[in-house]
Amino acid sequence: MTEDSWFTEKAKGFGMALKITAKIHDENSPFQHIEVFETETFGRLLTLDGLTMLTSRDNFIYHEMMSHPALFIHSNPKHVVIVGGGDCGTLKEVLKHREVEEVLQVELDERVTRVAEEFFPELCESNGDERAQLLFVDAIQWMADASASSVDVILLDTTDPVGQASRLFSADFYRDCLRVLREGGVMVAQSESPLFDMEIITSIHKAMHAAGANDIKTIHFPQCTYPSGWWSATLARKGQKLNGFRETAARKKGFPTRYYNADIHIACQSLPVFMNETLAGIAKA
Amino acid sequence: MTEDSWFTEKAKGFGMALKITAKIHDENSPFQHIEVFETETFGRLLTLDGLTMLTSRDNFIYHEMMSHPALFIHSNPKHVVIVGGGDCGTLKEVLKHREVEEVLQVELDERVTRVAEEFFPELCESNGDERAQLLFVDAIQWMADASASSVDVILLDTTDPVGQASRLFSADFYRDCLRVLREGGVMVAQSESPLFDMEIITSIHKAMHAAGANDIKTIHFPQCTYPSGWWSATLARKGQKLNGFRETAARKKGFPTRYYNADIHIACQSLPVFMNETLAGIAKA
Numbered sequence: 001m002t003e004d005s006w007f008t009e010k011a012k013g014f015g016m017a018l019k020i021t022a023k024i025h026d027e028n029s030p031f032q033h034i035e036v037f038e039t040e041t042f043g044r045l046l047t048l049d050g051l052t053m054l055t056s057r058d059n060f061i062y063h064e065m066m067s068h069p070a071l072f073i074h075s076n077p078k079h080v081v082i083v084g085g086g087d088c089g090t091l092k093e094v095l096k097h098r099e100v101e102e103v104l105q106v107e108l109d110e111r112v113t114r115v116a117e118e119f120f121p122e123l124c125e126s127n128g129d130e131r132a133q134l135l136f137v138d139a140i141q142w143m144a145d146a147s148a149s150s151v152d153v154i155l156l157d158t159t160d161p162v163g164q165a166s167r168l169f170s171a172d173f174y175r176d177c178l179r180v181l182r183e184g185g186v187m188v189a190q191s192e193s194p195l196f197d198m199e200i201i202t203s204i205h206k207a208m209h210a211a212g213a214n215d216i217k218t219i220h221f222p223q224c225t226y227p228s229g230w231w232s233a234t235l236a237r238k239g240q241k242l243n244g245f246r247e248t249a250a251r252k253k254g255f256p257t258r259y260y261n262a263d264i265h266i267a268c269q270s271l272p273v274f275m276n277e278t279l280a281g282i283a284k285a
Numbered sequence: 286m287t288e289d290s291w292f293t294e295k296a297k298g299f300g301m302a303l304k305i306t307a308k309i310h311d312e313n314s315p316f317q318h319i320e321v322f323e324t325e326t327f328g329r330l331l332t333l334d335g336l337t338m339l340t341s342r343d344n345f346i347y348h349e350m351m352s353h354p355a356l357f358i359h360s361n362p363k364h365v366v367i368v369g370g371g372d373c374g375t376l377k378e379v380l381k382h383r384e385v386e387e388v389l390q391v392e393l394d395e396r397v398t399r400v401a402e403e404f405f406p407e408l409c410e411s412n413g414d415e416r417a418q419l420l421f422v423d424a425i426q427w428m429a430d431a432s433a434s435s436v437d438v439i440l441l442d443t444t445d446p447v448g449q450a451s452r453l454f455s456a457d458f459y460r461d462c463l464r465v466l467r468e469g470g471v472m473v474a475q476s477e478s479p480l481f482d483m484e485i486i487t488s489i490h491k492a493m494h495a496a497g498a499n500d501i502k503t504i505h506f507p508q509c510t511y512p513s514g515w516w517s518a519t520l521a522r523k524g525q526k527l528n529g530f531r532e533t534a535a536r537k538k539g540f541p542t543r544y545y546n547a548d549i550h551i552a553c554q555s556l557p558v559f560m561n562e563t564l565a566g567i568a569k570a
Contacts, residue, residue, distance in 0.1 A: 006300060013326030014509075015291060015302030041298030058480065061557075195343065195509055222507055222515035224299075224480055229514010230507035256558075263555035270552035272346075272544040 007037055007045060009052055011227060012196060018042050018055070018225070025119060029111035036119045042225065044119055046087060048112070048159065054087055056120065058224045062190075063089035063123075064260040065221045065268065066233055070153050070188040071097050072245045072265060073235070077152040078102070081180070083139040083168065085157035086112030089123040091132060094155070096255040103132050106143075108164075110136035140167055143176040151180050156189035161200060169204060174211035174236070181238045187213075191234040193227055194220050198278050201232060205282050208236040215242045218279065219268040221259070292322055292330060294337050296512060297481060303327050303340070303510070310404060314396035321404045327510065329404055331372060333397070333444065339372055341405065343509045347475075348374035348408075349545040350506045350553065351518055355438050355473040356382050357530045357550060358520070362437040363387070366465070368424040368453065370442035371397030374408040376417060379440070381540035388417050391428075393449075395421035425452055428461040436465050441474035446485060454489060459496035459521070466523045472498075476519040478512055479505050483563050486517060490567050493521040500527045503564065504553040506544070 008017040018039045025036035037045040043056025054062070067090050071077050078101040080094050086107040094103050107113060113134060117124045126132065135142065154177050161169040169189065177187050189208075192200045201218055208216050213236035223231035235242055250262040271279070293302040303324045310321035322330040328341020339347070352375050356362050363386040365379050371392040379388050392398060398419060402409045411417065420427065439462050446454040454474065462472050474493075477485045486503055493501050498521035508516035520527055535547040556564070 006295075008300070008302070010291075010302065010304075013304040013324060015293070015300070015304075017293070017295065017300030017302060019295075019298040019300075039298060195507070220507075222480070222505075222513075224513045224515060228507075228509045230509060258559045259557040261555075261558050261561070264557055267552035267555035270546075270548035272549055273541075273546050274543045276546070 007039070007047070009050070009227070014196070014227060016052070016225060016227065018045055020045070025115060027111065027115070029109050031109040031111075034111060034115050036115060046116070046120065051160070052225050054089065054120075055225050056122075059087075059089050059123070061221055061259045062223050062226075062231065063093050064257050065219065066090050066155055066157055066188060066190060067093035068250070068257065068260040069219055069233070069245070069265055069268065070155060070186045070235060071100070072250045073237075073242060074153050074186045075184065075246065079151045080104070080153045080155065081106060081151050082155045082157055083143075084108075084159065085155065087116040087120060087123055088113060088127055089120075090155055090157045092123055092126045095126040095129050095132060098254070101131060104135060105133070106135050106137060106139045108136065108138055140173060143173065143180060146180045148179050149182045152182055152185050154181060154185070154187040156187065158190060160192065169200075169207065171207040171210040174208050174213065178211055178213060178236075178238050183239045185238045186235060186242070187237075188233050188235045191218060191232045193230055194232050194272070194275055195228040195230055198275070201234065201275075202278060202282060204234050205279060208234070209282070213237065214239050217242045217269060218271065218275065220271065220275075221268055292324070292332070294335070294512070299481070299512060301337070301510060301512065303330055305330065310400060312396065312400070314394050316394040316396075319396060319400050321400060331401070331405065336445070337510050339374065339405075340510050341407075344372075344374050344408070346506055346544045347508050347511075347516065348378050349542050350504065351375050351440055351442055351473060351475060352378035353535070353542065353545040354504055354518070354530070354550055354553065355440060355471045355520060356385070357535045358522075358527060359438050359471045360469065360531065364436045365389070365438045365440065366391060366436050367440045367442055368428075369393075369444065370440065372401040372405060372408055373398060373412055374405075375440055375442045377408055377411045380411040380414050380417060383539070386416060389420060390418070391420050391422060391424045393421065393423055425458060428458065428465060431465045433464050434467045437467055437470050439466060439470070439472040441472065443475060445477065454485075454492065456492040456495040459493050459498065463497055463521075463523050468524045470523045471520060471527070472522075473518050473520045476503060476517045478515055479517050479557070479560055480513040480515050483560070486519065486560075487563060487567060489519050490564060493519070494567070498522065499524050502527045502554060503556065503560065505556065505560075506553055
């Protein structure tokens with residue numbers, strides 16, 4: 001490590017860089033290259049195949065926005081499934097909800113979770129919760145085998161839709177998710193950057209629609225260390241509209257958050273003109 | 286220019302990079318080093334002293350959010366002053382409001398505007414509007430000399446609060462702005478990154494409060510090419526609260542925008558938990 005070492009992620013003519021002071025982990029799991037760095041100002045950085053998964057400093061926004069909107073939209077979320085999410089940050093947020101009785105995390109690569117337990121213990125502090133179950137299997141197969149109408153909320157906390165992970169953004173997979181959801185069940189997929197990836201957001205809407213989702217909505221939030229610094233998640237619901245949420249519960253939530261609150265819940269659904277225009281085109285199609 | 290040239294801006298352990306295909310302008314004005322680059326995917330890039338001022342691709346968010354919230358909060362904005370704003374992107378947005386009768390832009394460095402006219406003509410297309418006046422003088426002096434209660438909206442579209450520009454973030458300057466505003470007048474300052482610069486946002490609140498502002502509110506929005514990809518503006522009002530806006534007018538606005546709409550106007554005021562907590566501390570102090 002030289003005195004001026006930077007981790008840099010570049011794609012589509014844009015780059016994000018973090019100054020690193022040490023590489024503290026490097027392994028090739030059966031599925032991917034996992035690295036952990038100490039950075040100068042972002043705490044620790046986890047990368048998979050050279051792409052930023054999270055930093056200590058800013059992961060709270062992504063993890064809170066992947067979990068709390070969906071959980072407060074659902075009227076009574078008892079059974080939750082997380083697809084991916086191996087770093088356990090989303091799991092930790094879900095477990096803050098006392099009404100949740102069971103969370104099943106279906107992550108392909110056990111090594112991601114073991115690395116997170118070692119280097120990001122603050123994200124894994126609830127892994128021992130008796131309501132949590134960690135499964136390390138293929139989510140496509142798991143979802144195909146799962147009982148119909150058995151889950152309230154499904155959180156698709158996946159990597160980018162490239163390679164193997166692209167199957168997790170397909171209408172076939174969403175159809176299985178909807179089958180596994182109970183009536184009124186909510187699913188949410190991380191859906192990339194509004195600035196860079198409107199074609200991905202569009203294709204997610206189309207795939208969810210083709211899969212039979214009753215209502216589909218994209219929310220957005222800042223995410224400094226993901227490409228463009230701006231990120232989105234796309235929600236869909238089985239048999240009901242996404243309008244409304246348990247606002248009183250969100251305002252009185254008995255657990256701490258750093259980004260999410262009831263006002264943000266409402267605000268994150270307001271889309272800029274260019275997103276509305278693009279997504280309105282789909283609705284009419 | 287090599288085949289793989291990148292413009293990189295690094296500070297506080299974080300970096301943003303844009304792939305550039307050519308440098309098309311380079312000059313030292315009496316005030317600063319002005320450069321313009323062609324980028325691979327962001328159109329053109331304007332830098333001042335090596336710091337990103339704007340790109341063709343994402344400046345619309347910043348310019349719309351610096352202008353439309355303030356203008357739709359004011360009940361009848363006729364006289365507007367822009368401090369800084371030499372690239373004329375904010376000016377262009379202000380002139381979209383038909384009720385505005387006069388916009389005075391007070392920019393120190395005429396060369397920034399001349400360079401913008403040449404390389405960012407789309408931002409300068411309204412510079413010939415008979416309601417627009419471009420002044421190239423020191424804004425501190427201009428504001429000190431301006432008549433009391435003569436302006437409805439002041440937009441502080443400045444560079445970062447370092448060096449000479451830091452005077453534009455002081456209680457003394459804000460006091461002059463408030464003097465120049467009519468009762469009910471609105472001012473807005475670009476106020477840096479919520480993730481990186483809460484101490485700057487805090488100090489702006491304190492300075493505006495010390496200057497006698499009646500109500501102070503920070504709004505936030507994504508801005509890909511500014512540090513952290515997340516940016517803010519802080520509004521203050523003379524003698525009235527900032528609550529409410531001309532919502533019907535905003536919903537029926539007869540001009541195009543790409544980010545701002547009435548829903549975003551409401552949403553951009555909802556702050557994350559950590560910002561509320563920090564700013565609540567000031568209110569009580």
